[in-house]
Amino acid sequence: MSFHEKSRWIALVANLLVWGWYFLAVLGAVRSGVPDTPYLLAMLIPVIIGLIFIHIVGHTVAAIMKPDEANSAMDEREAAIRNRASARAYELLSFGLVIVLGASLYYWNTFIAVNGVLFVFVLAESVRYIIEIAAYRRGLA
Amino acid sequence: MAKLPFTNDIRTLRFLAGEMTQAELGEKIGVTRQTIAAIEQGKYSPSLEAAFRIAHIFGKPLEEVFLWDTESGDAD
Numbered sequence: 001m002s003f004h005e006k007s008r009w010i011a012l013v014a015n016l017l018v019w020g021w022y023f024l025a026v027l028g029a030v031r032s033g034v035p036d037t038p039y040l041l042a043m044l045i046p047v048i049i050g051l052i053f054i055h056i057v058g059h060t061v062a063a064i065m066k067p068d069e070a071n072s073a074m075d076e077r078e079a080a081i082r083n084r085a086s087a088r089a090y091e092l093l094s095f096g097l098v099i100v101l102g103a104s105l106y107y108w109n110t111f112i113a114v115n116g117v118l119f120v121f122v123l124a125e126s127v128r129y130i131i132e133i134a135a136y137r138r139g140l141a
Numbered sequence: 142m143a144k145l146p147f148t149n150d151i152r153t154l155r156f157l158a159g160e161m162t163q164a165e166l167g168e169k170i171g172v173t174r175q176t177i178a179a180i181e182q183g184k185y186s187p188s189l190e191a192a193f194r195i196a197h198i199f200g201k202p203l204e205e206v207f208l209w210d211t212e213s214g215d216a217d
Contacts, residue, residue, distance in 0.1 A: 077173075140179070
């Protein structure tokens with residue numbers, strides 16, 4: 001497994017663990033009454049710290065395992081994989097944002113709308129990582 | 142995954158070139174070992190530039206390294 005593929009696994013695991021925890025907590029908070037903006041900001045601090053921590057530890061370990069690849073630029077296959085995955089993720093992001101904007105106009109308050117946008121971003125990023133990992137595993141023919 | 146309409150003889154050519162490793166070939170043309178492995182297995186269609194570079198390394202014309210598959214390819 002190349003360093004860049006490991007990097008995608010690390011990013012995917014970080015997304016699922018940290019944002020998964022965040023959205024479960026937000027869901028619980030919404031069910032017991034809609035929280036306010038300070039609650040949202042307080043929740044985002046551990047999210048940012050968690051993401052940074054997992055990325056630093058994960059990439060450090062990956063770099064130790066393959067030090068010669070750690071600073072290498074993507075080659076043409078890796079760039080093609082990234083481009084294909086980014087295109088699919090962009091389609092999902094666009095579609096998701098339209099849904100969130102529409103729902104926000106008629107049904108959602110600001111707190112839920114902001115979290116809806118966050119969720120779409122996280123979902124699109126996670127799908128991008130999954131498509132990249134699948135392409136690394138199955139090929140890009 | 143779609144099957145590529147061509148095959149290649151890179152594995153054989155590496156063997157004939159002093160058992161060159163995938164990593165060595167990759168280093169010579171500026172791609173990773175994994176990309177050479179993907180090309181050999183027909184999981185990745187290399188750019189024209191990379192294909193020419195591979196052929197150049199082995200001192201062969203392009204059509205002796207990459208072979209059009211008349212069964213799966215559409216071209217006449």
